[in-house]
Amino acid sequence: MGTVGAVAGTAVGPMTIVAIEQYEATPLVRNQLARSFLPATARTLASFGRFGWARRLFFTATERKLPGLWASILCRKRHLDDDIVTAIESGCTSVVVLGAGLDDRVCRIPALATTAVFEVDLPCNITTKYRRLHALCGDVPANLTLVPINLATEDLSRVLARHGYDAGQSTYFLCEGVTQYLSAEDIRRTLDALASAPAGSRLGFTYILDEFVTGEALHGGHRAHREYVATGKLWRSGMNPERVRSLLVERGWRIREDVGAQEHTERYLTPNYRGLRATAIERTVTAEKTS
Template sequence: MANKAAGTAVGPMVIAAVEQHRSRGQRLLDDPLAVRVLPPLSRWLAALARRPVVREALIKASERTAPGVWGGVACRKRYIDDQFTRALEDGVKSVVVLGAGLDTRAHRLAVPAGASVFEVDLPVNVERKRKRLPADERVVRVPIDFDTEDLRAVLTAHGYHSGDRCLVVWEGVTQYLTEDGVRRTFDFLAGEAPGSRLVFTYVRKDFLDGTELYGSEALHRRFVVGQRLWRFGLHPHEVGAFLAERGWREIEQLGPPEFDARYVRGTGRVVPISPLERTVLAEKSCAG
């Protein structure tokens, strides 16, 4: 199961890499390092997308199998970039990225002196990134088996110190966990200092239980029914209470209308955004 989940790290980075072929004013996010973390075949495909006809064909193919996922992934990455930068500008000294995948955020955005980014993931993804991106003293790579190892103990062994405000990034991960796995992660989050921030994504529960498929029947067949990789979800209206029970306060929650207003309209493009996944910003409201 873990190895199958690890394999899903490539798709979002293909989207990020292909977006770089558009002009600065038209692209949905800036990620010049995305192409470097891709495996050879995906890197070749992303390079071909420099040609508009190939790029549009890729996007159309994506829309046929996963309507709105291209725009949703690009916009969520842009939003988390913004929160990453804002937290560090506000004096946060530690960023913990849970399930970092192949994301390049810590390597391309400014991390001030005295701050550290801890990228936590399965060993296979940590090793992939180690081979494709140069070492950076402000980026600490933390391999972990989430099923058998204690998150706080592993982080502490790699130099993480709790007690000060931090930012936790949990992007594109929660749907792959069981409810117990999500609970264990919130056990870790309970120990973070008041004022710490959490930005995470989740898949809608009504999609997982088949009540509403949002035109994405192929995704449901693949990830929910076939491979059974997507297991945990939430309803948008229950997120606030879910967080409050665990000592966190919802600040904002974003879906298609919010992403379109913030990131798409200014490009002059029409980019569908999937409603299946939503992004949440929260703040630690009390001591654990």
């Protein structure tokens, strides 16, 4: 999973963006818990979001690294929030969050209140999550199980089973902002573990285009490529829509949507009237198990 310590720290940035977004008049993602889940320094920074000049400063710094990153993070979260709710309403009875990081959906989405949720992440991130939940709620929610794992070295199915996950239950598998940190083999192994999910299960994940990771097309993200790929070597894998379709179809999944900047702009950004743009390098996929 790359340099474990470096990868473990990548959860803070996206949640900080969500926390700052709450100070907008019409936030793309409504999440009043976001700031509370951040570590102390990031919480303090996010609190400056109440000032318009600070929001503009944070936004500009993010856009200089990768144009459209700010909006794309918000759009993918909104998209996956909506998809999870739809899946629960359609009969999914459990949720597995792969690379959960600071994800707080179990605490803020009412549809998950009576759903078994398993949050899977590196042991250091699980420890941080445990402490944060105790500080905020006094305990881990009764329907949440925290599952420490390194997807690059451990078997996902076996680890989930040890923590009480029932593989026979119709499940929503969420993997947001994670695949780029895995090797191509790690991605295949993870999808292999999900291949035995019962029909009707759902899958939602994001991926970075292969053309960005290889440097073929940077879409204005030269700084991001240098930080995450060339120098930091954090982003290990990219994919393209054809490869994604092949990986899923081979394992009995039917793609419901594979959307990017254009669709997110039409669905979320244009109606919001904020003039934001999404990056072309990241796409969001939702799928359903058919066999």
